[in-house]
Amino acid sequence: MSAAPDLKPNDQPVLRAQPEAGIVRLTLNRPKAYNSLSVGMMTALQAELDAIKAARDSVKVVIIAASGPGFCAGHDLKEVRANPGRQQYEALFRQCSMLMQSVVALPQPVIAQVHGVASAAGCQLVASCDLAVAADTARFATPGVNIGLFCSTPMVALSRNVSRKHAMEMLLTGDLLPAARAAEIGLVNRVVPEAGLADAALALAIQIAAKSPLTVKIGKEAFYRQVDMPLAQAYDYASRVMTENMLARDAEEGIDAFIEKRDPKWEGR
Template sequence: MNFETIYTQQDGPVQTVTLARPERRNALSLQLMRELTGCLEEIAANTSVQAVIVAAEGKVFSSGHDLSEMTARTEADYREIFEVCTTMMETLQRLPQPVIAQVQGLATAAGCQLVAACDLAVAGEQAAFATPGVKIGLFCTTPMVPLSRAIGRKRALEMLLTGRVVSAEEAAQWGLVNRVVGSAELAEATRALADQVASASSFTVSLGKQAFYRQIDMDQHQAYSYATQVMTGNAQADDAQEGISAFLQKRLPKWTGR
């Protein structure tokens, strides 16, 4: 695909996808969301990619939906915007490769949703997060879905009901991001995390990511039953047998992705 609102680059096993609308605060227009979804679908089929970083140009990670597309539209138009957004967010979690948000600045509304929907997130010290839709009469209901699952009910509702800006440090304490680093170290720290993820068996990581999202909303007994089934199959896989043998033989494993 040819992209106008994003660009992408693969470096070894890591592919970085960068939001490239800094003049519009990386607002998630319909075009950008469709391009990002299409890019992710291409990455899903690329077995040489083992981790994905979502980054952004400029001072703002993403300001959320492009509000210029949100005035005087029909019901069908609004439904299309939110359905395209939902498809993009669900594609992030269906991707076999882990996705890491590299958050350098403000992430608000659907931009905050994008961070919450990624598997992992690293924030620079200047990053901040908010779901301020309530202030303009448009409650951040779709951003609420991954946000509430990432940080819990009370904290999510505080963000949703007040719209206040949460600092990077507070976001890390709440579990919205994994860690906060100095702004100058953000790209390096995110890449180090991506490399760590990419060093494992791609088969095992993909299996584990899929299992994580399937079991997270099950009750405990059902989750254990499902996890037992997955782990039984995993134990028979080539990479699991290679990894166990390598550990016992005190050598580095040679992954085949099977």
């Protein structure tokens, strides 16, 4: 799949575009290296996420896409082998882990737009996104076991998206999963024809961007905070969140608009 039509290829590792108001598309742009996560690529993507977080309500949804024949092949193994050593490896995986956590912690929902292959840390990136739309030709894998390097950091995101047995099967076999199977086990939300992939991801982003940005921010943060809590603690926490949400102006407006059978006018407060 080629780069999105509103992007012009250049030497930047990550391209930024705004296909619709309130929506930002970040495109991984190392097509010859299958968008492998070099230090430069991760640094550029981290910078974009930090800028989006600082932009607050001007950005409502983020799409992460990729140029060239595949989504992301994982870490740049040539770069890794050129810089061996414990300190270098620790720094690399620390940077990657911080990047993945930044995707989860971003107030705005993040949608992965996946074509080609998403493997190892590329699969980790898909699993770290809040939602994922995949081309019907896309494939997913955590193949580190095949080269003597278990996908331990991708395992963190993967095991929080699919069941333990499905995660272990991917991690222990390294097999490529077709998009339909990835949807069955919960790794992606939707599978669409490759020709309509960008439009499908954008349509989902537009649907979410139409909601109250405050409500979406509250909901995303609450989801990730409660998901690993014991049941009673999760309900106590969620009840406090809903109380605060009910006191927000957007909740008052949304309820009034529903009762009055009109479209709400969000203020983001």
